Amino acid sequence: MTREEIQIEILKILKEEFEIENPEMDDNLSEKYHFDSIDAIQLLSEIEDLLKSELTMEEKTLAMDIRTINQICDYVESLLKDRS
Amino acid sequence: MERKVVITAASAITPIGHSKNEIIDSLINGISGVKKMREDDLLYPHLHSKVFGAVDYGIDYDFKRKYRKTMGPVAYYACQVAKEVIEMADLKNDFISSGRLGVSFGSTHGSPIVQRQAFQAFFSGSRPGHSSISGVDYLRSMSHTTAANITRMFGITGRVISSSTACTTGSQSIGFGYESIKYGKQDAMICGGSDEYDTTTVAVFDNFLASSANFNNTPHLTPRPFDISRDGLVVGEGAGAVLLEELEFAKKRGANILAEVIGFSCNNNGGDLILPNINGITQAIALGLKDAGISADEVDFVSAHGTATKMGDIIEAQAIRNVYGNSPYVTGLKSYMGHTMGSCGAIETIITLYMMEYGFIAPTLNLDEVDERCAMIRHTMKLHKSDIRIAAIQNFAFGGVNTSLIIKKFDN
Numbered sequence: 180m181t182r183e184e185i186q187i188e189i190l191k192i193l194k195e196e197f198e199i200e201n202p203e204m205d206d207n208l209s210e211k212y213h214f215d216s217i218d219a220i221q222l223l224s225e226i227e228d229l230l231k232s233e234l235t236m237e238e239k240t241l242a243m244d245i246r247t248i249n250q251i252c253d254y255v256e257s258l259l260k261d262r263s
Numbered sequence: 264m265e266r267k268v269v270i271t272a273a274s275a276i277t278p279i280g281h282s283k284n285e286i287i288d289s290l291i292n293g294i295s296g297v298k299k300m301r302e303d304d305l306l307y308p309h310l311h312s313k314v315f316g317a318v319d320y321g322i323d324y325d326f327k328r329k330y331r332k333t334m335g336p337v338a339y340y341a342c343q344v345a346k347e348v349i350e351m352a353d354l355k356n357d358f359i360s361s362g363r364l365g366v367s368f369g370s371t372h373g374s375p376i377v378q379r380q381a382f383q384a385f386f387s388g389s390r391p392g393h394s395s396i397s398g399v400d401y402l403r404s405m406s407h408t409t410a411a412n413i414t415r416m417f418g419i420t421g422r423v424i425s426s427s428t429a430c431t432t433g434s435q436s437i438g439f440g441y442e443s444i445k446y447g448k449q450d451a452m453i454c455g456g457s458d459e460y461d462t463t464t465v466a467v468f469d470n471f472l473a474s475s476a477n478f479n480n481t482p483h484l485t486p487r488p489f490d491i492s493r494d495g496l497v498v499g500e501g502a503g504a505v506l507l508e509e510l511e512f513a514k515k516r517g518a519n520i521l522a523e524v525i526g527f528s529c530n531n532n533g534g535d536l537i538l539p540n541i542n543g544i545t546q547a548i549a550l551g552l553k554d555a556g557i558s559a560d561e562v563d564f565v566s567a568h569g570t571a572t573k574m575g576d577i578i579e580a581q582a583i584r585n586v587y588g589n590s591p592y593v594t595g596l597k598s599y600m601g602h603t604m605g606s607c608g609a610i611e612t613i614i615t616l617y618m619m620e621y622g623f624i625a626p627t628l629n630l631d632e633v634d635e636r637c638a639m640i641r642h643t644m645k646l647h648k649s650d651i652r653i654a655a656i657q658n659f660a661f662g663g664v665n666t667s668l669i670i671k672k673f674d675n
Contacts, residue, residue, distance in 0.1 A: 183382050198328045213329055215329075217333060217398070220397065
């Protein structure tokens with residue numbers, strides 16, 4: 180999956196599951212869209228579905244510092260790299 | 264410190280309607296909300312009973328996603344009726360978040376639909392990447408999901424009580440809310456119960472041969488509380504909420520007072536978890552009167568639990584006779600909509616309030632021929648124009664829990 184494909188998938192998830200429309204890639208999701216810990220748990224579950232792979236405890240912990248869509252894409256890219 | 268407690272708003276989502284007018288119209292015209300059960304891919308083919316008291320109309324929810332994300336169907340119902348009582352009572356935001364408003368609200372066991380979806384995904388192998396049930400699914404399905412979502416949606420910071428005692432969930436919620444105000448712990452409480460469409464509940468009663476199966480092609484003719492042809496209960500869904508306030512607080516803010524809660528009792532049979540118990544129920548009814556400080560002959564109307572099970576109705580009729588004689592009118596309101604489980608105590612209280620306000624007593628639907636073993640009380644056989652001054656709402660649950668709520672018309 181290319182970086183562009185990851186971005187398309189993440190934006191699709193944010194739109195369909197979180198009702199976040201046309202966000203900027205560096206928007207702070209927490210500040211602008213009230214994205215909270217409940218959303219973070221759900222997003223990780225969506226990423227597991229996307230990757231068809233279970234995330235480890237360490238990987239989930241790393242995600243807790245994520246604030247922007249660009250950072251989500253970096254995170255998914257890194258997960259894919261680890262699994263290739 | 265004992266303070267007076269009044270009801271200042273009420274709202275219900277029921278199989279016979281959502282608005283007060285719709286519900287009253289069904290009661291006056293004898294319209295049943297029991298329908299043929301919807302087919303599902305789970306239990307439908309295995310059930311004897313194929314009827315259900317369903318909420319089969321749309322509800323215009325206007326909840327933001329940040330609230331919806333932690334809600335299953337049971338919490339949608341709960342938050343909707345809570346929203347309506349807050350609006351009806353015109354509660355101000357500074358009071359809502361003052362810590363003096365609490366929530367006493369429950370359901371039988373959270374959201375079975377969400378639980379089922381989570382377990383299906385987990386055990387069917389359709390989501391192989393998952394090692395655990397999602398935390399969000401827990402918030403949507405947990406036993407106190409109704410109360411928690413109500414506090415979250417409205418920013419309520421007072422105490423939370425979330426009864427989960429099957430058929431007494433709603434009545435306990437109102438009773439415990441009443442006690443919270445009476446003894447000065449809170450100034451107001453949003454109280455009620457909610458349960459969603461769920462065939463696993465039907466399966467439980469089916470298994471005990473306690474669900475109605477003889478009227479699958481004529482659903483409006485069942486359940487039949489106290490009738491000779493009754494053949495068991497019909498499971499239903501819905502929600503009900505009332506706002507309770509301390510009397511002086513309500514007066515001070517100019518609230519419209521609908522009725523006063525004057526008594527509540529709750530006891531347990533101390534033994535069998537399923538069979539109704541004449542001593543336990545009789546005692547619960549008597550304790551309710553004692554708490555209210557009134558005599559039995561002051562009660563004009565009894566809302567019976569009246570599930571239409573073979574034994575339950577006989578025991579309840581005997582207990583009513585033991586305490587009240589044959590003086591008050593007795594109606595089994597489940598005859599209109601089935602047994603709405605965790606919400607029935609709240610819905611039956613709200614319908615009693617409506618009848619109190621509009622001066623009538625609805626008859627028990629489908630009570631064509633009273634079973635002689637239930638005949639020793641004053642059944643409401645037809646619609647009466649009648650001024651209810653004091654009413655008792657009684658409910659009994661699996662687990663041996665019994666409750667009686669006593670409400671009194673308020674003289675403004």
